[in-house]
Amino acid sequence: MHRLAAGPALARLEWVLDGLDGKPGWGADASDVLAAAFTAVVTPERYVEVTRGRAAGYAPVVVVGLDVGETTARARIRRHDGTVDVVSCVVEAAPPHRIASTWVAGLVPAGLTPRLPVDFTDYDLPPVATGARLVVFSGVPGSGKSTLADAAGAELGIPVFATDWLLGALTPFGGRYFEAPLAMAEELLTTLALRQLLAGQSAILDHPTERVVTRERWRSLARRAGAEFRVVVCRCSDEEVHRDRLEGRSRGIPGWHNAGDWSTVRQRLANFPSWHGEALSVDTVRPRERSLAAVIRHITA
Known part of the structure; x- marks a missing residue:
């Protein structure tokens, strides 16, 4: 396992991870590492035995996330089956900072309400009011979708939930380093x-x-809830205008970047799957007033 930065809680967490990594000779110093309050409940020998037994599911340890404080440290590590567990370690405040408690738990604790389904067709929903609309503004960065979405929301009094604002809010908590930010x-x-x-x-x-x-x-969520589903696909037919928008924009979203990378956007645009059926395609090179009028008609139809 790759060595991490120094610090009392993190150093002790590394010791635990060494055990889960199956490091030869690990655990010989357990009596010195574990606090008296810990060993009063679990003997050092038993803790070492259990940790070594768990190594079969982790070694070599792959750390996919880390949260560190003065007396606490947590690592998210991947099991061989692809699931993620959280290893937590709490140390005593005074040197030599022995481990007061440590445990391993699933990233998603058992007993929680199941996550939302991929398909809502058979999802149990209570009766909901009719007349609601679920509207998706789709398109690559710089295509003008956020500008049109905000304008349509203001015109119709519908709240706009934007990916960039949500992810920007998570930046102080390590959001930019999560494995799958768009999926999140x-x-x-x-x-x-x-x-x-x-x-x-x-x-x-x-x-x-x-x-x-x-x-x-x-689409299945809207159908199951009895809501109208509307899609607006935004594109910019003028490549030069698109690039200028992307590289010159300043949106002021806390925790998020302003300009985008044109080469990445071009690649995403080339691989962008076509929408079918109910989607309205809007070329945002057109005057904004004309585009917005078309969008409003589409949403309210």
Whole structure:
């Protein structure tokens, strides 16, 4: 396992991870590392035995996330089956900072309400008010979708939930280093959309929506909730204008970047799956007033 930065809690967490990594000779110093309050409940010998037994499911240890404080440290590590567990370690405040408690738990604790389904067709929903709309503004960065989504939301009095704002809020908590930020944003947006529809209210989702499975998920959510489903696909037919927008924009979203990378956006645009059926395609090179009028007609039809 790769060595991490120094610090009392982190140093002790590394010791635990060495055990889960199956390090030869690990645990010989357990009596010196574990605090008296800990060994009064679990003997050092028993703790070493259990930890070595768990190594079969982790070694070599792959750390996918880390949270560190003065007396606490947590690592998210991947099991061989692909699931993620959280290893927590609490140390005494005074030197030599022996381990007061340590435990391993699943990233998603047992007993929670199951996560939302990929397909809402058979999802149990209480009766909801009719007339609500679930509107998706789709397109690559710089295509103008956020500008149109905000304008449509203001015109119709519908709240706009935007990926960039959600992810920006998570930046102080390490959000930019999460493994799948767009998938995380999609889960947040799905939850917010469900909450709105359960209240009989409409929602606008501002998200690239490149994944077809996400499109079908939101379509099934709207259908199950008895809401109208509307899609607005934004594109910019003038490549030079698109690039200028992307590289010159300043949106002021806390914790998020302003300019985007043109080469990445071009690649995403080339691989962007076509929408079918109910989608309205809007070329945002056109005057904004004309585009907005077309969008409003589409949403309210």
